[in-house]
């Protein structure tokens with residue numbers, strides 16, 4: 001199953017193991033928040049440059065985004081995505097240190113094959129996955145034009161090749177009322193906090209009538225200044241999520257209706273604001289997933305695929321998947337009771353099990369990239385599925 005070139009790619013990951021582990025440990029020990037990943041971007045670009053890659057820093061206007069490229073325009077371009085931001089308070093509880101080092105390993109191993117097969121290897125440094133959707137400006141800048149396939153492996157609690165992700169839109173609502181003494185003259189006031197509470201209640205009622213995979217959830221960001229003043233200003237922030245953008249748009253309109261009804265009922269004026277760009281759902285590519293699975297199995301690892309649409313979150317990888325065939329499998333680094341964004345997951349991300357998973361990810365991604373570079377039929381299947389949206 002593993003021919004000489006594939007064995008050489010694996011041997012390259014073995015050779016690079018001390019360096020990859022060092023990268024992972026450095027990122028783990030120095031967690032940086034979204035858009036502030038300066039040490040990570042510096043380490044990763046320095047590493048790629050030392051291996052002969054051409055570096056562009058600050059791409060798409062993001063200080064901590066970069067690309068590292070090697071090879072010629074002849075043959076396909078395979079991109080590996082590196083994420084490296086951490087979470088507030090709990091460090092690398094999403095394991096992005098492993099994502100970054102795994103993608104570096106895959107890019108370097110695939111680069112070592114480029115004297116045998118034509119193609120280009122790209123490492124895309126993607127800031128701010130946890131907050132702010134750093135990949136969205138990267139997609140909008142056209143960075144993925146000319147890329148044939150993109151991949152990254154996320155650490156998790158099982159080996160899976162296919163996981164859907166929800167589209168997501170944020171919306172902030174502000175209600176403007178009139179302050180008054182809450183005991184002496186409540187009849188002179190207009191209560192903005194009541195409008196927020198009614199907005200929540202309207203959405204709670206709506207929630208029963210929506211598809212089971214959609215989500216609407218929020219928090220109050222301003223609730224008044226003192227109990228003895230009728231709040232003249234109150235605000236809340238909501239996320240609306242759905243598996244497809246059409247349904248997301250429909251739900252969003254209904255949420256706007258919930259806000260409007262709350263304003264009408266309370267006599268407040270209201271205003272709606274959007275903070276970020278839409279996170280798009282992950283466009284799944286089964287042909288791509290199958291290639292990865294075959295390589296994982298050739299490495300002696302079996303896939304334990306759970307439901308594709310259970311326990312879904314949202315990720316800006318979805319935005320990438322809308323413009324280029326994109327794969328984000330997961331590899332196990334911990335037991336089933338631990339999952340990402342738990343402090344136990346941060347421990348796993350810095351453990352030997354985490355590093356083992358990262359090295360496995362680097363090997364399997366390098367082999368999958370090699371398949372796409374030299375097996376035209378395999379790449380055509382991935383492209384055809386992407387173009388037609390049909391599962392092969």
Ligand SMILES: [Zn+2]
Nearest residue numbers: 094130340341
């Ligand atoms: Zn996360």
